[in-house]
Amino acid sequence: MPELPEVETTRRGIAPELTHLTSTGAVVRNARLRHPIPEDLDTILRDRALLAVERRAKYLLLRFPTGSLLVHLGMSGSLRIVPAVTPPEKHDHLDILFGDRALRLRDPRRFGLVLWQAGDAPHPLLAGLGIEPLDDGFDGPWLHRAGRGRKTPAKLFLMDGHQVVGIGNIYASESLFRAGIDPTTPIGELGPKRCARLVACIRETLQDALAAGGSTLRDFVGSNGAPGYFQQQYFVYGRDNEPCRKCSTPIRKRIMGQRASFYCPRCQH
Structure with missing residues (x-):
């Protein structure tokens, strides 16, 4: 999607x-x-x-x-x-x-x-949509406040449109990899520094995807008919059993919220 x-x-x-x-x-x-x-x-x-x-x-x-x-x-x-x-x-x-x-x-x-x-x-x-991840108000303190006391896995929290909008399966997986956070980690367990790091990685991932024209999944193309190319930069998404681009450990896949989630067991903890 x-x-x-x-x-x-x-x-x-x-x-x-x-x-x-x-x-x-x-x-x-x-x-x-x-x-x-x-x-x-x-x-x-x-x-x-x-x-x-x-x-x-x-x-x-x-x-x-x-x-x-x-x-x-x-x-x-x-x-x-x-x-x-x-x-x-x-x-x-x-x-x-x-x-x-x-x-x-x-x-x-x-x-x-x-x-x-x-x-x-x-x-x-x-109505009821969450914060835009590229807005100035989306920062480490906001994420730390929003996640405090919650046991929701970090990946599912990021994909909850009532909390943060527009981050689907691909970009949640990629952002968590860049931040070095296991997708199953409860969002409430992330301290201020890790929240700030995760926000920075979300912004970086989205900006890199925008620069590349997005991702091509099924039939997605941009308004000029050109496909997106961010999928060529994936660190983990869709790469189960392939070597991690950073440490060569095989990428793993697990199901979270009825969606496939991809992560590196060594780089993300």
Whole structure:
């Protein structure tokens, strides 16, 4: 599933190209995503200027004068800017039109979301979301306070969107490796120094992924159709039984929260 770097990479590709352009409508070819695309989306967007393209957690927010279009890429979705006359392929379910260009949603698994929220109120799906890991407020003291007294494993805490948003399985595994922390360590057992180290490694991992254009999992590509390349830099994710890049100890795999977790038993303790 696209995580924060993939969604932010998409936002950065779309924003400078389409912000302040006026939508000429929408073409809905298949409304049956996780929730149906609004039937009147063409009417809603027609002749409305796109004011901004923002991100909250793993959601994209397309801001218009009358409200916001909330987009989630699901398991395999992507948004690309293409000439409006480009023939759609099988899984191209939606075009948001801007004259001779279209913002095209492709979603083979149809697990994404395209929802309209009128006015300035945030969509209910955004209520209760945690702190952004790239915001200034996300620091060692915050993590130490938030984790105090909790027995939740550090990896599951990082993946809890009510605590911290946008850190999925890949980047939690990679950040914990860089910080030298076993993923099963209770978050409440991390002292101030280890919390500060973990925050620094999370930021470093996310920034490195952004610089590399994100990761390619299944069908993820950026808004220009280019794949992400951060997977070439993985220290542990998906590398079970392969030698650790630092100490050569075989990487191990365990299941946590019904997800595969990867770690080095020597470097992480």
